[in-house]
Amino acid sequence: MNLQRLLRWVSGTLATVGVAAAAIVALNLRGEAPLPTAETLQTTPALVAQGEYLARVGNCMACHTAQGGAAWAGGRGIETPFGMIYSPNLTPDKATGLGAWTSAEFWRALHHGRSKDGRLLYPAFPYPSYTHVTREDSDALYAYLQSLKPLAQANQAHALRFPYSTQAALGVWRALFFAPGAPAAQAASATTTTAPDYQRGAYLVNGLGHCAACHTPRNAWGATRDGQALAGGLIPVQNWLAPALTDPAQAGVQAWSEADVVALLQTGVAPHGSVIGPMAEVVFRSTQYLSDADARAMAVYLKALPRQAKEPSAPPAPPAASAMARGAKVYEAQCAQCHGAQGQGAKDEAGQPAFPPLAGNRAVVLADPTNLVRVVLQGGYLPATAGNPRPHGMQPFQHLLGDEDVAAVATFVRNSWGNQAASVGTIEVYRARERRSP
Known part of the structure; x- marks a missing residue:
């Protein structure tokens, strides 16, 4: 049934x-x-x-x-x-x-x-x-x-x-x-951590911040899955991937400095990454207004999340030479001017990150390439914040590039400059273009 x-x-x-x-x-x-x-x-x-x-x-x-x-x-x-x-x-x-x-x-x-x-x-x-x-x-x-x-x-x-x-x-x-929960730091009850910053961070992340609404996978009934809190998943209908906050290979910040996590929450930009898609709206409308104390508390809690990295899988099959060649041409024509010939990214006149590096970028090599493909198609726009008032953005290419070119350039950046990830097919581009789930 x-x-x-x-x-x-x-x-x-x-x-x-x-x-x-x-x-x-x-x-x-x-x-x-x-x-x-x-x-x-x-x-x-x-x-x-x-x-x-x-x-x-x-x-x-x-x-x-x-x-x-x-x-x-x-x-x-x-x-x-x-x-x-x-x-x-x-x-x-x-x-x-x-x-x-x-x-x-x-x-x-x-x-x-x-x-x-x-x-x-x-x-x-x-x-x-x-x-x-x-x-x-x-x-x-x-x-x-x-x-x-x-x-x-x-x-x-x-x-x-x-x-x-x-x-x-x-x-x-x-x-x-659903069962009504106890207020305050209910989410921290399973740990022995009692530091005030941790408790406050747990309260903000799991309460008003409702981070689990996007970053926790859901079952067929639309309920978050038990035992998988903040383990990442495809946001229903929006079909953006909210990466796992428990996995350092996805969006986990366990190895980041506290200051870098605070910077990401308050400005949308940090040395190890930046926000795009739905998270850019969250920073723009919400987390940039966090008090320093609350931003620090959230950073403490997020850094303390238990690491739950996925089991390593077999290395992906090497991409087809034809796809890499086609992707290299698209990259040189459309992407290298901002992201660099070697995917190294670029900084602005003040030395601040302007265009993110693609080499070694964990968002580029996620097992699910949905976000990368959507950024190529729809563009990537950082939030304007007090700490980053004039952010650079990336134009959309959905009106310039067909599915084959998008798949090829995505495959290229996922397998160049030391990156290694599965190839992207045109069916994945089609789904992203139409905002359909797999």
């Missing part, structure tokens, strides 16, 4: 069998206490300022602002494997936003994934991570959102396929894959 047939059967059964439905509701109510009837939160300017900072840490505006729309008014479509979800209005408009919510109801949404009216929320809102946020930080976020200008913008109905559109199916998902 495939997944869709299973969910159809479950939702149909729950619709007709009241006892089973009651059991699902009971499972999803575990850990919830009755909400107070009156608001008791005392808002202060300091609390609002703290909430504004935390909203940046959580990159909340990115999802709750539609392209070209008013900030925080929602309406951004978030495509999932199960259909489209639209973010809600978070301004304090009483009819369409959070104006009628209490701080306790807001906390329940973060901690239990339940709306004001009791409905179960879809985990596109990353409450499996936000459940670790403390009540104090939740209250600060609430105070900040309540300080915004109210904007009347009705929330758009989700467009999910049946049975994913039903509360019953969502209840089953939550019963299988």
Whole structure:
């Protein structure tokens, strides 16, 4: 029985069998206490300022602002494997936003994934991570959102396929894959590390930072896989590869200096790498605003992640001579001017990295070449940050190069100047061009 047939059967059964439905509701109510009837939160300017900072840490505006729309008014479509979800209005408009919510109801949404009216929320809102946020930080976020200008913008109905559109199916998902977590440094409970910076870093990475939402592989139900936290995976629908933070051969920073990790988070550029794709947006909208103390805490935690490198595999087959020759011609014509004849990269007038080296670049030789191919096709753009206000970028080549040329130049850079990786085929370029998963 495939997944869709299973969910159809479950939702149909729950619709007709009241006892089973009651059991699902009971499972999803575990850990919830009755909400107070009156608001008791005392808002202060300091609390609002703290909430504004935390909203940046959580990159909340990115999802709750539609392209070209008013900030925080929602309406951004978030495509999932199960259909489209639209973010809600978070301004304090009483009819369409959070104006009628209490701080306790807001906390329940973060901690239990339940709306004001009791409905179960879809985990596109990353409450499996936000459940670790403390009540104090939740209250600060609430105070900040309540300080915004109210904007009347009705929330758009989700467009999910049946049975994913039903509360019953969502209840089953939550019963299988979600349990409210303890706040603070829940993610550090499996280690003996007790240093304050480590604990704070664990809280930020696994809570508001919700790094696992991209950097942890997911199962067919859309839930993160047990035992594979931050082990990397293809971001659903976006089809960018979020490399493993546990593997130094991918995106692990265990061997980096603390200062270099902080630089990457706050500027998007470090001596050993730079950010592109979805991570560039995260740095632009979120991590560049981290306080020095919080950026350092995240660096401490990320450096302390256990190394979980994949088992070494057999060396890849040598690339075809014809592909290397074709790729060399494309590279000389389109790439060498910036990345150097020997893939050495280039620095700007101030001695800062301008164009990254391709020789010895771990992002170039990842087993999955998706990101490299997408950068060739769509270009690569670093975020403009206070520490790197005028970053260099790479133009897209999807309108200039056909699939054969893209595959050839990708194969060339993956197998030159000491690099060694599997060849790239035109089918992989086609998938990247069409943003399709394997």
